[in-house]
Amino acid sequence: MSELKPIATRESYGNALVKLGEAHKDLIVLDADLAAATKTGVFKKAFPDRHIDCGIAEANMAGIAAGLSTCGFVPFMSTFAMFAAGRAFEQVRNSIGYPHLNVKIGATHAGISVGEDGATHQCNEDIALMRAIPGMVVINPCDDVEARAAVEAAYAWEGPVYLRFGRLAVPVINDEASYKFEIGKGITLREGSDCTIIATGLCVSGALEAAGILEKEGISAQVINIHTIKPLDEELVIKAAQKTGRVFTVEEHSIIGGLGSAVAEVLGEKCPTPLKRIGINDVFGESGPAKELIHKYGLDGEGIAAVVMKG
């Protein structure tokens, strides 16, 4: 699929909302003065009456989303991951999570691939925060095909869903015609026998690259795409751990509380297996072009392969 142009999953989000909005009149989109950046601007253009700009007030936006959902709307509240999961954490927890309201949180600009804006805007903690809320579904799609499918699945799901999108254009690695998305089901992208690389979001393409590098070194790596971090596909994780005996997790997120932690929890309790978490190592990010940062923080194919070879 490499002939397709790379596209940021935030763009997929906006496009998917337009498509869903045509079919579903109860879908409503909220923004906090970032419609151009969250890519919901296309929805605003198509359905101006169902796009509500709340201004720079994310806490209030979360409450408005909660109130609208009690009236039968399906709100998609959109802002950067830092503000959706960070600034408005307690509003998401208490006004949306506790009453288990049917609100979808479209969080763009997640992780260090925000790039030049630097550490204040690079949210590497959102998966940890959102996954700790009872009943919250947490989805981190890896490409355009998966992101659009995830938005549709989130709409169809009854209850709160956190959708994590990126700013950076990423390669399209899934084949639209054959791709199937199911909340809570991981996808094996490549079979292998020596180790398993479990990746999420934009790190999935890096994990595939790493598997290619490792193959040349005589290491057979299985690659799993975990798009839904909660509920986690425990069965798939355990099966892969049993088969290969060694697991690596890769995410554009802190190694504390994200995919790596989720996998560690299930393996620790149900199938103790040597595990190495690859991610942001408990540090803040920094300014720089996204691709350079991904390389610097060891999240590209080369960086992942190096960790796997080290063992």
Place this chain on the structure above:
Amino acid sequence: MDNLKLMQTAVEVRKGIVTAVHSAKSGHPGGSLSAADIFTFLYFEEMNIDPANPKNPDRDRFVLSKGHTAPGLYSTLANRGYFPVEDLKTLRHTGSYLQGHPDMKHIPGVDMSSGSLGQGLSCAVGMALGGKLQGKSYRVYALCGDGEIQEGQIWEAAMFAGSRKLDNLCVIVDNNKLQIDGPVEEVCSPYPIDKKFESFNFHVININGNDFDEIRKAMNEAKTVNGMPTAIIAHTVKGRGVSFMEDQVGWHGTAPNDEQYAIAMEELRKAGEALCQN
């Protein structure tokens, strides 16, 4: 409902508050009692609601943004017939549906889960916006504390409501003048409350929130306002109706012991009797 009947009902609501908090051995009687007349007026006179059909999509909505005064809301809902008055004694007990703060998932008649201060008003604004978008005529009422409005989110919500001209929204501030740490004016003054809401493009009415004539007049006025939300600044007495709790900051979040409970219930019984003789 005439004022006498409302006053009698408010006495029953206050009995329920004191009973629930006494049984729970914890909770917030002061702000429940100060707002008891407002709760009573809303549920027995003002709002278009039906205890037999609490989820009716066309009903008026109420959000208790100052959610810690749940005993006031619960006692009102119970007396209105949403659930048995007897259940008030299970407040805050393990396994009871009557949670310490309003829980819309388990308590009939509760329109929004709330309690973390500052959040409820945003949810009420969302409901008011939803009504406008759907072309429905229901109204949304939110009750905030005068301490609660120290939360910045209140003003985010007020800015949005004023900006969107949500005239189906009525915010009531229970201005009982005390918060846990002391007088609101000393802790971090929110005054002038009326001017603040005015500057956020609200129609503002100052009233005595323990007087049914004034509550009725303000609610009626709010319904005639076009193009802006209304804020009713209700000047009330914290602990109203139980002499030793009135204007005492210590009764913000303290439950009466058995002796105090007996005295409070006797006072309320006498107040109810006096109203019957009128």
